[in-house]
């Protein structure tokens with residue numbers, strides 16, 4: 001039996017790496033910290049990529065079901081957005097998003113945001129349509 005390595009004991013992201021960014025001062029608030037609004041916008045970009053793929057077409061965000069900011073993101077940190085398909089309804093698609101960072105000069109990655117966003121498949125007129133199976 002293989003002995004447990006250090007990596008086996010560390011928490012690790014769940015889902016597919018969908019987006020990786022390094023925020024700059026332009027993304028910070030007046031205090032120089034990365035703003036929650038920037039993080040939410042990037043989570044939306046990452047999750048809508050998955051939702052549009054599942055819906056095979058146009059989608060709209062119907063709900064930010066939950067967003068929990070657990071610790072701050074430092075400027076210069078690599079920010080990774082992981083997405084996981086939770087549920088496909090008749091027209092809706094629920095996606096879990098985890099945001100992980102690795103601060104400059106640190107080995108350890110940490111989870112900084114946990115969220116669930118819901119998208120709806122829509123047609124050219126903006127009306128809901130069934131998600132193709």
Ligand SMILES: CC(=O)SCCNC(=O)CCNC(=O)[C@H](O)C(C)(C)COP(=O)(O)OP(=O)(O)OC[C@H]1O[C@@H](n2cnc3c(N)ncnc32)[C@H](O)[C@@H]1OP(=O)(O)O
Nearest residue numbers: 060061062063088089090091092093118120122126127128
């Ligand atoms: C306001 C903005 O510009 S935000 C920017 C992007 N987002 C948008 O533009 C979307 C604006 N909203 C809309 O156009 C409409 O609300 C629509 C088209 C998304 C949905 O229309 P509705 O008539 O409300 O749809 P309806 O009530 O039938 O629900 C459709 C699905 O969404 C789900 N849903 C609706 N509201 C919510 C909610 N608050 N949370 C979770 N799921 C929801 C329903 O459960 C349903 O799922 P199912 O078909 O898998 O069973």
